[in-house]
Amino acid sequence: xxxxxxxxxxxxxxxxxxxxxxxxxxxxxxxxxxxxxxxxxxxxxxxxxxxxxxxxxxxxxxxxxxxxxxxxxxxxxxxxxxxxxxxxxxxxxxxxxxxxxxxxxxxxxxxxxxxxxxxxxxxxxxxxxxxxxxxxxxxxxxxxxxxxxxxxxxxxxxxxxxxxxxxxxxxxxxxxxxxxxxxxxxxxxxxxxxxxxxxxxxxxxxxxxxxxxxxxxxxxxxxxxxxxxxxxxxxxxxxxxxxxxxxxxxxxxxxxxxxxxxxxxxxxxxxxxxxxxxxxxxxxxxxxxxxxxxxxxxxxxxxxxxxxxxxxxxxxxxxxxxxxxxxxxxxxxxxxxxxxxxxxxxxx
Amino acid sequence: xxxxxxxxxxxxxxxxxxxxxxxxxxxxxxxxxxxxxxxxxxxxxxxxxxxxxxxxxxxxxxxxxxxxxxxxxxxxxxxxxxxxxxxxxxxxxxxxxxxxxxxxxxxxxxxxxxxxxxxxxxxxxxxxxxxxxxxxxxxxxxxxxxxxxxxxxxxxxxxxxxxxxxxxxxxxxxxxxxxxxxxxxxxxxxxxxxxxxxxxxxxxxxxxxxxxxxxxxxxxxxxxxxxxxxxxxxxxxxxxxxxxxxxxxxxxxxxxxxxxxxxxxxxxxxxxxxxxxxxxxxxxxxxxxxxxxxxxxxxxxxxxxxxxxxxxxxxxxxxxxxxxxxxxxxxxxxxxxxxxxxxxxxxx
Ligand SMILES: CC(C)[C@H](C(=O)O)[C@@H](O)C(=O)O
Ligand SMILES: CC(C)[C@H](C(=O)O)[C@@H](O)C(=O)O
Numbered sequence: 301x302x303x304x305x306x307x308x309x310x311x312x313x314x315x316x317x318x319x320x321x322x323x324x325x326x327x328x329x330x331x332x333x334x335x336x337x338x339x340x341x342x343x344x345x346x347x348x349x350x351x352x353x354x355x356x357x358x359x360x361x362x363x364x365x366x367x368x369x370x371x372x373x374x375x376x377x378x379x380x381x382x383x384x385x386x387x388x389x390x391x392x393x394x395x396x397x398x399x400x401x402x403x404x405x406x407x408x409x410x411x412x413x414x415x416x417x418x419x420x421x422x423x424x425x426x427x428x429x430x431x432x433x434x435x436x437x438x439x440x441x442x443x444x445x446x447x448x449x450x451x452x453x454x455x456x457x458x459x460x461x462x463x464x465x466x467x468x469x470x471x472x473x474x475x476x477x478x479x480x481x482x483x484x485x486x487x488x489x490x491x492x493x494x495x496x497x498x499x500x501x502x503x504x505x506x507x508x509x510x511x512x513x514x515x516x517x518x519x520x521x522x523x524x525x526x527x528x529x530x531x532x533x534x535x536x537x538x539x540x541x542x543x544x545x546x547x548x549x550x551x552x553x554x555x556x557x558x559x560x561x562x563x564x565x566x567x568x569x570x571x572x573x574x575x576x577x578x579x580x581x582x583x584x585x586x587x588x589x590x591x592x593x594x595x596x597x598x599x600x601x602x603x604x605x606x607x608x609x610x611x612x613x614x615x616x617x618x619x620x621x622x623x624x625x626x627x628x629x630x631x632x633x634x635x636x637x638x639x640x641x642x643x644x645x646x647x648x
Numbered sequence: 649x650x651x652x653x654x655x656x657x658x659x660x661x662x663x664x665x666x667x668x669x670x671x672x673x674x675x676x677x678x679x680x681x682x683x684x685x686x687x688x689x690x691x692x693x694x695x696x697x698x699x700x701x702x703x704x705x706x707x708x709x710x711x712x713x714x715x716x717x718x719x720x721x722x723x724x725x726x727x728x729x730x731x732x733x734x735x736x737x738x739x740x741x742x743x744x745x746x747x748x749x750x751x752x753x754x755x756x757x758x759x760x761x762x763x764x765x766x767x768x769x770x771x772x773x774x775x776x777x778x779x780x781x782x783x784x785x786x787x788x789x790x791x792x793x794x795x796x797x798x799x800x801x802x803x804x805x806x807x808x809x810x811x812x813x814x815x816x817x818x819x820x821x822x823x824x825x826x827x828x829x830x831x832x833x834x835x836x837x838x839x840x841x842x843x844x845x846x847x848x849x850x851x852x853x854x855x856x857x858x859x860x861x862x863x864x865x866x867x868x869x870x871x872x873x874x875x876x877x878x879x880x881x882x883x884x885x886x887x888x889x890x891x892x893x894x895x896x897x898x899x900x901x902x903x904x905x906x907x908x909x910x911x912x913x914x915x916x917x918x919x920x921x922x923x924x925x926x927x928x929x930x931x932x933x934x935x936x937x938x939x940x941x942x943x944x945x946x947x948x949x950x951x952x953x954x955x956x957x958x959x960x961x962x963x964x965x966x967x968x969x970x971x972x973x974x975x976x977x978x979x980x981x982x983x984x985x986x987x988x989x990x991x992x993x994x995x996x
């Protein structure tokens with residue numbers, strides 16, 4: 301199994317380094333690693349955030365472990381050269397349309413959440429976010445209005461096939477869990493959302509055992525604070541999913557804890573922490589590597605079918621937390637490396 | 649001063665009725681009321697959610713006090729006949745482009761928030777949301793793709809004048825408060841946001857005393873949970889403002905508590921609670937009228953310049969809460985009418 305390691309920018313290299321150590325400690329002869337540049341780091345070295353060699357490695361690999369991209373030095377570049385284009389490009393080029401973001405509070409971290417413990421402890425959901433469409437990938441640009449004003453525009457859209465395939469991922473995910481899907485849209489304002497809602501309702505026919513509900517995105521943002529325990533699986537579009545999954549992750553404690561998987565239709569996947577490149581703390585050993593380590597666990601489970609090894613990693617993370625391992629985002633003082641050490645110690 | 653009362657749907661009539669009682673109790677001879685149908689209620693009576701008489705009254709009035717619109721009976725109607733079109737139409741027709749949504753925890757309600765009291769008590773911000781542009785009002789529709797699939801689409805856009813005028817409202821609001829503006833966008837993905845950010849930065853030149861920062865919307869949704877006390881004024885577009893302001897309101901306790909003002913360039917305004925029509929509890933006397941009563945207080949302050957009367961209402965609300973008045977959303981058992989009674993009692 302070839303794993304493409306794409307550390308990227310900011311804290312990406314630090315969290316990927318710890319994750320690699322954890323994977324290597326499993327001593328699985330079948331795992332091989334190859335590393336490549338991505339994001340601002342790739343731009344600085346090669347002039348492009350997603351160089352052909354990197355895309356090629358990503359295609360050849362059986363799974364991709366991704367750190368983070370985003371670099372303030374690159375803010376003034378033309379859009380197609382910015383670090384973010386690397387992750388958007390990988391998602392699109394590899395057809396990684398289904399982003400799974402589980403949000404669950406580790407009981408050990410009950411006091412790390414800004415929510416009351418009795419509210420936060422109820423959180424146990426998966427957000428299924430569509431990744432290949434929506435306003436992210438429609439035509440966009442700057443233009444002049446008839447009276448000469450600058451105008452920015454972006455076309456939002458979904459077609460029925462795009463909605464159907466992500467809806468199915470949502471329903472399948474719910475079948476393996478609590479059998480409840482909440483589809484989030486803004487159908488009272490957006491036609492894209494109306495089509496979304498219509499197709500989700502049609503697709504629900506294939507899953508008579510799943511209870512389907514619908515919620516407007518503004519209400520969903522509210523309910524994720526008020527009563528996040530009500531959700532089992534949320535299925536939503538690219539833009540709303542971006543917002544709600546970050547929000548949910550924070551409700552579940554720290555953004556430094558939550559992994560994600562981005563899958564194609566054959567379970568090939570890119571695995572990455574939900575957090576970004578955090579340039580403000582990059583290179584200081586302050587980043588929490590657990591979200592990336594947990595992403596590696598998702599990789600073993602979803603792309604390689606190594607469920608018991610995936611469990612081992614998750615249990616080691618829980619044990620390290622139970623033993624008191626805390627990086628700064630969790631209110632502690634351990635460095636990135638020390639957090640990695642704590643997981644390694646718990647693993648063996 | 650003519651006040652247009654537009655109760656609308658669901659719990660709208662109940663909360664408007666209590667608010668009218670409170671305004672009448674001020675015994676201001678200058679206030680006059682006229683009521684009209686709006687939303688699903690107007691559609692059922694006249695075939696249109698915003699009948700010409702209602703729009704005419706709204707234009708004639710010095711201010712508009714609005715309940716809520718939204719009615720599940722109308723979900724299957726064509727978009728232009730749905731209740732929501734009434735509020736969107738009023739905002740657009742009257743040029744109400746600036747939506748001010750203050751979010752602050754009433755200390756009496758520290759235990760109503762899902763956030764930890766020490767986090768929730770820090771909240772004191774105003775969200776300034778643009779209301780006349782964005783993906784809300786761009787071209788939209790259903791079409792067929794080249795290969796015959798159904799597709800929904802909506803065009804998102806802002807031009808520089810639209811951004812500049814709302815940015816100014818944001819900066820002015822901050823000048824009268826903590827002198828900090830956080831502009832929220834998704835400039836790493838959207839051209840509309842890139843234009844937004846460029847123009848906000850340009851406009852900031854006019855306000856050298858205000859500290860400007862920028863945040864991506866996904867991060868903002870996270871920060872509103874993690875550390876909402878960091879925000880003074882948030883300025884953002886129509887769609888992101890819709891999501892973040894509902895989220896912020898919940899962080900500050902209950903959605904049943906928060907008022908809003910939607911202003912044109914001459915401070916004429918429409919005042920409404922942030923909550924919706926809540927069809928599930930309509931007609932049962934369970935709605936909390938305080939958000940609407942506080943909206944009336946904003947009306948007295950912003951549109952009529954009656955600052956001391958506005959203060960009187962706010963103090964009466966605080967006193968009623970301090971005396972223990974709690975509707976179901978606040979964990980109590982008082983009815984809508986009893987909540988109104990509690991405010992009236994505190995007023996005199
Ligand atoms: C970096 C950015 C383009 C990306 C997104 O918006 O999808 C990120 O926020 C994420 O959620 O993975
Ligand atoms: C009813 C709906 C169209 C409206 C909006 O999205 O603006 C509401 O959610 C609001 O925030 O006032």
